[in-house]
Amino acid sequence: MERTGFLIFLFLLNMLIYCRGYWKVSGSCLDSERKALTIFRKALNDPSNILTSWDDEASGCCKWRGITCHNITGFVLKLHLYNLSLSGRIDPALVELKHLHFLDLSNNAFYGISIPQFLGSMKELRHLNLSYAGFSGRIPHQLGNLSKLISLQLSSSSLSDKNLWWLTSLPSLKYLDMSYVNLSMASHDWVHVMNMCPSLVELRFIECGLSYISPTLASVNFSTSLHVLDLYGNKFNSRIPKWIGNISSLVSLNLSLSNFHGLVPYQFSQLSNLEELRLADSLSANSSQLLEGSWSRMKLLYLSLSNMYGGIPNSIGNITSLVDLELLFEENTRGSIPRAITKLVNLEILSLNGYHMHAIIPDWLDELKNLKQLILANCMLTGPIPAALGGFPFLRSLYLNGNQLNGRIPSSLGGLSSLEELLLQENQLNGTIPTTLGKLSKLSELDLSYNCLTGNVSESLFENLKNLNILDLSSNSLLFDPHPDWAPPFQLNKISLGSCHLGHRFPPWLQTQKHVGILDLSNAAISDIIPTWFWDLTPQLSSLNLSNNEISGQLPNPLKMHPLDTSDIDLSSNNFNGPIPCILNGAILLDLSNNQFSGPIPPNFTSTMNDLVIFSAIGNQISGKIPSSIGKMKSLLVLDLSQNNISGTIPLRLGDCVDLVALDLSKNHLSGRILTSLGLLHQLQTLHLSNNSLSGKVLSSLKNCTRLVTLDLGQNNFLGHIPTWIGKSFPDLRILRLRSNMFTGNIPPQLFNITSLHVLDLGQNYLSGSIPQSLQNLMAMKNEQKMDHFLVNGTGYYYKENLLMSVKGQMLEYTRTISLVTCMDLSINNLSGEIPEQITSLLGLRVLNFSGNHLTGKIPNKIGKLVLLESLDFFKNQLSGTIPPSMSSLTFLSYLNLSNNNLSGKIPSGNQLRTLQDPSIYMGNNDLCGPSLPDKCDSDETSQSPMPVGGDVKKYDEAHEMVWFYSALAPGFAVGFWAFCGILVLKKAWRIAYYRFVDEMKERLLYSCRFARC
Known part of the structure; x- marks a missing residue:
């Protein structure tokens, strides 16, 4: 026992001696690593001064922003510098961080420089994230030296690579995301490279310009490990390879918009572990056959039925585990909603955007009580909105925009207590806005634009809408003229009231809106001088439309x-006058047309x-010259x-x-x-x-x-x-x-x-x-x-x-x-x-x-x-x-x-x-x-018979009528006679009937004569 204690003592003593010899401690991190970070910091451009804590050497680098150290040794293990707008260059001093496991420089602005090759010598790295960091050029193959790397994220449209074989030197790689990297030159063998990374769990090659996918593989080495395969938006002009259907471990598969064609491989029906399937615009298949697979765990289904045979099949109701059903449709794709959808008792998202049903909204949709999103936009729906749609207790989003719905907005929609988004624009709805919509206290977006709504919009409608961020009532015939002292309970980001009647004065309640970014008051019958307080709002505006009013006054110079x-900025068709101002902070659109601006540009x-x-x-009335x-x-x-x-x-x-x-x-x-x-x-x-x-x-x-x-x-x-x-x-x-x-x-x-x-x-x-x-x-x-x-x-x-x-x-x-x-x-x-x-x-x-x-x-x-x-x-x-x-x-x-x-x-x-x-x-x-x-x-x-001068008008008219009578008599007789005789010549039955009729008439006449003599 004493010997054991003595050995422990020696071990601790040696560790202390080692540490004292190795460390030159400054705060809680190594001197060498602190110096390396200081050099690294000086090479960076930090426009927002986010890394000011790095200037405080007394606090120790482990307390600097974005740095994580080991609790005992003080080694720098993680460097989180994502989304800080950093630029400049990456100094090689970073290599001195010998124990760095995690490096994240994503979402920065290192434009014009390549990924440093020396990163390949940081052998302890497990996680490297350089996505959207601004790096450009070729990916350095020295990254293949990072043998302990587990996660590699290089997403960027500025990067490219011709050869991916260096990835085979990363035996521990599980997560690979090279989305948007130009891999068109590496398209021929990328599948075989990935097949030599047997530990892969997630593979994302979104919009990489890949044009070839191997149709066959002798063996799929990641068939039991790969959970996520995302090939969205590539250029494959081929059938979906069967080996994808053999990856039994797949949980998420996205082949959307990748130019696949032909039928879905039958192997897909065996992907019983699949929870997310996205095949939009990438295939053609019998939709009924596809959806009869073993989808026991399916939660998300994102398909494009426009490229598939048939509409929505009844077999959709067999996937009872579905939570998210999103179906895309091309223009003029027609069909109906099968009632079998009501079997999807777990469904939370139902999106059928663009499905031309040419029918009314079925009442039985309210059986899907767990719905959180119902998207039936651009579906050519007709008839009124059924009152039954007010019976979804968990519904957060209701999109019925772009249809042909008519009638009134049902007051029952006020019962959707969880509703956050209500989009009913571009329909034919009429009547007034129901006051029950004012009960939707969680509502953040209300869009009723481009309808036929009429009547007054009451201030009371907005009393409980404290969370409202977007209000769009434009292109209706509504009157919204609240009391001058009205203070809305909301703070809007978007206000669109174009073509609504807002009264002749400029709306004073706008003064209360501190976060509005989009403002549309066009064609609102405003004939006021624009108040000076309004220009205090413009520095926060990204879109301003005051066109087609009678607003007068001058613009501030400069206009912020x-x-x-x-x-x-659209100020067209008003009565603004004075000089054209300079616009601070710039703009992409400036329309000052049809006003009274004068003076030179x-x-x-x-x-x-x-x-x-x-x-x-x-x-x-602009004068002067066009400036050079x-x-x-x-x-x-x-x-x-x-x-x-x-x-x-x-x-x-x-x-x-x-x-x-x-x-x-x-x-x-x-x-x-x-x-x-x-x-x-x-x-x-x-x-x-x-x-x-x-x-x-x-x-x-x-x-x-x-x-x-x-x-x-x-x-x-x-x-x-x-x-x-x-x-x-x-x-x-x-x-x-x-x-x-x-x-x-x-x-x-x-x-x-x-x-x-x-x-x-x-x-x-x-x-x-x-x-x-x-x-x-x-x-x-x-x-x-x-x-x-x-x-x-x-x-x-x-x-x-x-x-x-x-x-x-x-x-x-x-x-x-x-x-x-x-x-x-x-x-x-x-x-x-x-x-x-x-x-x-x-x-x-x-x-x-x-x-x-x-x-x-x-x-x-x-x-x-x-x-x-x-x-x-x-x-x-x-x-x-x-x-x-x-x-x-x-x-x-x-x-x-x-x-x-x-x-x-x-x-x-x-x-x-x-x-x-x-x-x-x-x-x-x-x-x-x-x-x-x-x-x-x-x-x-000569075509007219002149009336004799001084002649009798009546006699002239009678003579004129007699001329017409005799002129018409001869041709009328000829036509009638030959028409009658022609029929008798051609029709034997008529001749017999005619002769019989003549005989009968003769007998009657003889009988009449005898009776008269008597």
């Missing part, structure tokens, strides 16, 4: 917005708006400064906005030439420079804008010939407007090679020569155009095309319906020759205007083939011959002008021409005659 650089405007994507200031600094706005997609008083030239630096898609500078006072720098705008789709004083020739540099859809240079002073390259350089051009310039020469035949062109306006120039015969090549004018709300792609709802055209004798502006207009206007030029017969092949034409030229010859006989024509103007030419009778076939024609020509003969009658009785349509054609002209045609006069 939320510093996320993602804010959008400030020179420093662009300094804080470098991230601006949409800038619209149409319809103001506009070229600094590299993110700009839409620039619309039309309808202002801007002067000067187009700035050269505008060509630096290389992403510009829509440029509209029309209706200003710009002068000078089109600069060659505009040719740098290769993404440009619409260019409006009309109604200015621009001059010179159209420079060939514009032909580099090959994506142009609209080119409008009208109402300027451009001269020279119309460039022939227009017909070659713009294959997608739909609108070409060169109206009211000084172009000369012939119309280039190349223009008619633009097959997509449906508006061609060359009116009011000095063009000469004949109309090219090749106009039948205008394929888009041969068909009726369809509605296209966005001619300009990539700008969303923020830019709507507009165009001024001469239609029906007046200048009309087209906006929303411009895609439907098919127009050819060559009016007021010096064109000569005949109208080409090929014009009649353009069957989609709605507007045709050749007026004010020197055209000769006849109107094409087949002009009536243009059945969609609404406006036809051949005024003031030298056309001759008769008006083609086919013109009476133009049933949509509402405007016609053939005056001041040399037309002759009778005006055709019938159909739409009967409604066009204005004599001015045909004036100046001395040889024309017809009902609407003073000169009646001879045939019209």
